[in-house]
Amino acid sequence: MATAHENLTAIADMLTTAGFGPIEVYATPATGFPDGVVTAEMPCGPDVATRLLHLLGSVDVVDAVAGKYHESDTVVRLTVRGLTPSGALMLIVGGFDGATDPDAVALILDQIERQDLPGLLGMLAGRETSRTG
Numbered sequence: 001m002a003t004a005h006e007n008l009t010a011i012a013d014m015l016t017t018a019g020f021g022p023i024e025v026y027a028t029p030a031t032g033f034p035d036g037v038v039t040a041e042m043p044c045g046p047d048v049a050t051r052l053l054h055l056l057g058s059v060d061v062v063d064a065v066a067g068k069y070h071e072s073d074t075v076v077r078l079t080v081r082g083l084t085p086s087g088a089l090m091l092i093v094g095g096f097d098g099a100t101d102p103d104a105v106a107l108i109l110d111q112i113e114r115q116d117l118p119g120l121l122g123m124l125a126g127r128e129t130s131r132t133g
Contacts, residue, residue: 049124
């Protein structure tokens with residue numbers, strides 16, 4: 001039987017092979033989940049919204065939140081909580097740096113309460129495409 005670490009490594013490899021990398025996969029401690037909740041985190045980059053948008057097709061979205069770790073942090077993390085096809089809870093996190101892309105951060109903070117993730121990520125992905133040509 002595979003260990004929790006081996007399972008997380010396999011998930012990271014699968015997501016990277018599927019084109020969602022770079023991505024870090026780890027378990028977030030949570031009550032009721034002895035092995036933690038699988039968390040896939042995408043660091044800030046030029047195509048984070050595009051990769052998040054594609055990942056939405058792999059999970060049944062429950063909700064999303066956006067926030068910083070602390071006030072002086074420039075990175076806003078958009079966290080999508082969803083269920084995998086097997087019914088497991090998964091957190092998908094995308095980082096957006098307000099120091100390099102303040103307009104993306106402003107859009108996230110303005111739109112997050114509406115919980116229209118496909119719409120929000122579509123707008124962010126459109127900005128990414130126009131910026132990278």
